[in-house]
Amino acid sequence: MSTRDALVEATADLLWERGYSATSPAMILARSGAGQGSMYHHFRGKADLARAAMQHAADEMTTGLETADDPSLPALERVRAFLGSLRDPLRGCRIGRLVQDAEVVDDDDLRGVADQYLHGLEQWVTDVLDAGRAAGELRPDADTAAAAAMVVAVVQGGFVLARARQDAAPQQAAVRGALAALDALAV
Amino acid sequence: MSTRDALVEATADLLWERGYSATSPAMILARSGAGQGSMYHHFRGKADLARAAMQHAADEMTTGLETADDPSLPALERVRAFLGSLRDPLRGCRIGRLVQDAEVVDDDDLRGVADQYLHGLEQWVTDVLDAGRAAGELRPDADTAAAAAMVVAVVQGGFVLARARQDAAPQQAAVRGALAALDALAV
DNA sequence: GTCTATAACGGGATAGAC
DNA sequence: GTCTATCCCGTTATAGAC
Numbered sequence A, B: 001m002s003t004r005d006a007l008v009e010a011t012a013d014l015l016w017e018r019g020y021s022a023t024s025p026a027m028i029l030a031r032s033g034a035g036q037g038s039m040y041h042h043f044r045g046k047a048d049l050a051r052a053a054m055q056h057a058a059d060e061m062t063t064g065l066e067t068a069d070d071p072s073l074p075a076l077e078r079v080r081a082f083l084g085s086l087r088d089p090l091r092g093c094r095i096g097r098l099v100q101d102a103e104v105v106d107d108d109d110l111r112g113v114a115d116q117y118l119h120g121l122e123q124w125v126t127d128v129l130d131a132g133r134a135a136g137e138l139r140p141d142a143d144t145a146a147a148a149a150m151v152v153a154v155v156q157g158g159f160v161l162a163r164a165r166q167d168a169a170p171q172q173a174a175v176r177g178a179l180a181a182l183d184a185l186a187v
Numbered sequence C: 001g002t003c004t005a006t007a008a009c010g011g012g013a014t015a016g017a018c
Numbered sequence D: 001g002t003c004t005a006t007c008c009c010g011t012t013a014t015a016g017a018c
Helices: A003-018 A025-032 A036-042 A046-068 A075-084 A096-100 A102-106 A108-134 A144-165 A169-183 B003-018 B025-032 B036-042 B046-068 B075-084 B096-100 B108-134 B144-165 B169-183
Strands: none
Touching: A003 A025, A003 A036, A003 A046, A025 A036, A046 A075, A046 A108, A075 A108, A075 A144, A075 A169, A096 A102, A096 A108, A096 A144, A096 B096, A096 B144, A102 A108, A108 A144, A108 B144, A144 A169, A144 B096, A144 B108, A144 B144, A144 B169, A169 B144, A169 B169, B003 B025, B003 B036, B003 B046, B025 B036, B046 B075, B046 B108, B075 B108, B075 B144, B075 B169, B096 B108, B096 B144, B108 B144, B144 B169
């Protein structure tokens, strides 16, 4: 693995563990094994490296979602599979977690990566539900956009509750509530 | 207002605006008008002051919720009123926002305040829905605990989406989805 | 109780050799 | 491309006068 890739991976891990503000270049260098000079050779600074790391994480998650998805299944099964694939509730969402960081929100490059990922996720759920509605699986009057936003918000909010409690249970309860809501959209 | 109270209020505001890690004692002193010595006289340090400020914010929000609530209304109306009372979507939840901060989660005192607030909120929604079910407004088989967790998660997750987009719309869409889900629980 | 001065430390970035 | 040495600044906390 190239030094550049090692820096990106180490940064992505640290952003997940500690967030942006609490991650220092020194930590990144220690974890990646790279030296100070390499980092400033490949990236303009901390923000630039973090942007690359966030994009890396977002791409991985989006690819993972698409790989695991089976479009031949009924819509509610596809969304159910996504909600069942949540991992590491106590660590939080690799991207959504960062949006509460003032420095991330104040930097349009960093915030943009997060927005793009979350928007893409919401769009994926909307598309799946729309396909299900077109296939006659869901009620014709179902508000798929609202349901998709609810699903993504439940995931992100579930991470918040799990972190506060230091227990996966509240997120699981929230997901159960979301699944019950989706079932109510079926014909 | 006492110097101590001024410190607590200034800290609560800054925690809301910038989070815990990104808020420095110097900022608190500048905003409150207090001097360095006063802060360390009244509090053991930054964490102690933040704990008091978080408790202050949580108490204010809990009191506000109870004041605005009218237990004589139907359960779904009471929850609808809560969901309609969300303000400042771009600023996020005064408490939930802080749970993504590594330093907050690593300090059991700080995390405990957040957990207690969020748990109390979830319990309030559960109690309201239980009352509605007992009154025959909701289906007897409604999973009120799951629905309550879903509602609180939608609020918290909605803040995440709104901050990422810098627009209240995604949170409003998620709330619409949650309301549709609650309506499906009615008899 | 409140003030200012200062210590001790770490954050982020740069310089320049190799 | 990578390294080490160094700079400047802000953060958190303490000291001690008033």
